[in-house]
Amino acid sequence: MAIEKKPEKAIDEASLTLICKACEDGVDLSWDRFERQQPQCGFGLLGLCCRHCSMGPCNINPFGDEPSVGVCGANADTIAARHFGRMTAAGTAAHSDHGRGVAQTFLAVARGEIKGYQIKDEQKLLKLAMDFGIPIGDRSIQDIAIDVGEKALGMFGQQEGELPLLKRAPLKRQEIWRKLGVLPRGIDREVVEMMHRTNIGVDMEYHNIIKHATRTALADGWGGSMIATELQDVMFGTPMPLVSSVNLGILDKDTVNIIVHGHEPLLSEMIVAASRDPELLALATEKGAKGISLGGICCTANEILMRHGIPIAGDFLQQELAVISGVCDAMVVDVQCFFLSLPSVAKCYHTKIFTTNVRGMIEGAIHVEFHEHHAMETAKKLVREAIENFPNRKGGEVVPKDKMDLVAGFSHETIGYMLGGLFRASYKPLNDNIINGRIRGVAGVVGCNNPRMVPLDDYHVKMVKELIKHDVLVLQTGCSAIACAKAGLLVPEAAAKYAGPGLAEVCETVGIPPVLHMGSCVDNSRILMAATAVVKEGGLGDDLSDLPAAGAAPEWMSEKAIAIGQYFVASGIYVVFGGSFPTLGAKKLTEYLFNGIEKEVGGKWAFESDPIKAAHLMISHIDAKRKALGIDTAKERVLLDMGDRRALD
Numbered sequence: 001m002a003i004e005k006k007p008e009k010a011i012d013e014a015s016l017t018l019i020c021k022a023c024e025d026g027v028d029l030s031w032d033r034f035e036r037q038q039p040q041c042g043f044g045l046l047g048l049c050c051r052h053c054s055m056g057p058c059n060i061n062p063f064g065d066e067p068s069v070g071v072c073g074a075n076a077d078t079i080a081a082r083h084f085g086r087m088t089a090a091g092t093a094a095h096s097d098h099g100r101g102v103a104q105t106f107l108a109v110a111r112g113e114i115k116g117y118q119i120k121d122e123q124k125l126l127k128l129a130m131d132f133g134i135p136i137g138d139r140s141i142q143d144i145a146i147d148v149g150e151k152a153l154g155m156f157g158q159q160e161g162e163l164p165l166l167k168r169a170p171l172k173r174q175e176i177w178r179k180l181g182v183l184p185r186g187i188d189r190e191v192v193e194m195m196h197r198t199n200i201g202v203d204m205e206y207h208n209i210i211k212h213a214t215r216t217a218l219a220d221g222w223g224g225s226m227i228a229t230e231l232q233d234v235m236f237g238t239p240m241p242l243v244s245s246v247n248l249g250i251l252d253k254d255t256v257n258i259i260v261h262g263h264e265p266l267l268s269e270m271i272v273a274a275s276r277d278p279e280l281l282a283l284a285t286e287k288g289a290k291g292i293s294l295g296g297i298c299c300t301a302n303e304i305l306m307r308h309g310i311p312i313a314g315d316f317l318q319q320e321l322a323v324i325s326g327v328c329d330a331m332v333v334d335v336q337c338f339f340l341s342l343p344s345v346a347k348c349y350h351t352k353i354f355t356t357n358v359r360g361m362i363e364g365a366i367h368v369e370f371h372e373h374h375a376m377e378t379a380k381k382l383v384r385e386a387i388e389n390f391p392n393r394k395g396g397e398v399v400p401k402d403k404m405d406l407v408a409g410f411s412h413e414t415i416g417y418m419l420g421g422l423f424r425a426s427y428k429p430l431n432d433n434i435i436n437g438r439i440r441g442v443a444g445v446v447g448c449n450n451p452r453m454v455p456l457d458d459y460h461v462k463m464v465k466e467l468i469k470h471d472v473l474v475l476q477t478g479c480s481a482i483a484c485a486k487a488g489l490l491v492p493e494a495a496a497k498y499a500g501p502g503l504a505e506v507c508e509t510v511g512i513p514p515v516l517h518m519g520s521c522v523d524n525s526r527i528l529m530a531a532t533a534v535v536k537e538g539g540l541g542d543d544l545s546d547l548p549a550a551g552a553a554p555e556w557m558s559e560k561a562i563a564i565g566q567y568f569v570a571s572g573i574y575v576v577f578g579g580s581f582p583t584l585g586a587k588k589l590t591e592y593l594f595n596g597i598e599k600e601v602g603g604k605w606a607f608e609s610d611p612i613k614a615a616h617l618m619i620s621h622i623d624a625k626r627k628a629l630g631i632d633t634a635k636e637r638v639l640l641d642m643g644d645r646r647a648l649d
């Protein structure tokens, strides 16, 4: 029995319409299940519950009374640090296993073992080869690609040395990591060691546990995630700005609707091609449909948006709503961020839920296993299944009208081209505008939705609006980008409407939105690269920690967000989380993460449940960095005539 749906659960009309429909249809949503979980376990929320061995589970009293230690003697800081470390390991594993899958496919493509994929961005391949120390000379693209694929795949099982992509970071940053002994040796090695250390009776010292969490997280951001982004760009193309649309209003009552959901683009790239296949389009017409519409949820959506402009149906908490519309003929999931509830929601409608990856199966879904060797075959089968399901709609469909335009496709390379010109890509104009104060600083706002935080998207949108109002340029990925796109912040016109005068002037001159969509969750590595490009351009210090920059995951829910936050902190960035924070019951550990760690790595964490206050924490940090750089006082604008300019040359 569904409980009452309150209109304050979302800020967008499309979601509200379908939340109400779910209520009428008697269908449970994540918000209902969240309400039924209340009150949630306070020990768990504060990081004070341990069940790492069968002497437990053990809970620590957060008010200083007994019990103050677990059966093995572990105290609050140890227990919360171990939990934090395991979350980092799980997040790193998720991003990196994605990266491994891409590397395996890439290598098979390079060796000519797989058809259907190709090497689209040869320039990016060559840059990557140089970063890997692979000779180029007059070697063929295929030979270079094979070496790149082998090197990338080798980084997962590497046992000694340093991951090669860490060398992309500013030299000072590399030295900080080297001195601290946190340079990751191999991706899998750090994840495995994190699991070992957090086993009963191993690492009990919270600093030491967090130190390894840092090493593990760096293996994600500058390792597994970066490999995924780079090789996907080489195979599928580096994104360039494009226009598309977002929200559940992209569903079309008259066409076959296929929703792809999850994270990996290996299958969805093929589904994009299959949905344009003339034979399948003819079959759709035969079944009474006016075409085939493809849309996405979560990061699979972001992947095919960035490269093909495929519209986005919604963010994480809209996955069930897409089914509730009654017009979703097939939902195809790959890995990560889908709900077990999907098949039971789908039972009330006609939607077929397909799982496609052996690592991500759901009871009640139809499993059509994806193998890259038969990628197009699988994609066509799935599209055909959706078409065949079109006539089975049960009636009573509701397609919300609401959708919004957005501009996406801002890779770090694109930002350089847009600012500096196609033939002289450069971050200099960005640096100049930060130095002259038109742009106060840069914020990366990323991450999920969480039913803990209602209304849906509200924290993301309020925080981002506050940041751009104060002239902070916002870079986004993941569901946070989708949330802000729905609110109309990812179009160039948003600059005049919402941005402060300095940021608006820059955006209007260049023709960019004040909020730049940089892709999926693994594409947070693009933000690392953009920040590194700013440092290397000069004038804003010599390390990432010198930059007037900050990060946030306003409505985070996934362990992956902890891994991302920790690699940004470890890279010298100030990171604010909303909703909850998994160590708040452990005083010494939290003090270390929120303050002490800054002395070691230059970055630190913060938690703030109010979006406006959180934005101002970030702005204050940006202002402090501006002051340290000596760029806190507005420079008078000097208008130069031609004579002055010649004198400067």
Ligand code: SF4
Pocket: 050, 051, 052, 053, 054, 055, 056, 057, 058, 070, 071, 072, 073, 074, 079, 199, 200, 201
């Ligand atoms: S590892 Fe220690 S704190 Fe955790 S459940 Fe076992 S005895 Fe309890």
Ligand code: SF4
Pocket: 262, 298, 299, 316, 336, 337, 446, 447, 448, 449, 477, 478, 479, 480, 521, 557, 558, 560
């Ligand atoms: S932002 Fe969070 S919810 Fe959204 S796709 Fe990424 S991990 Fe999943």
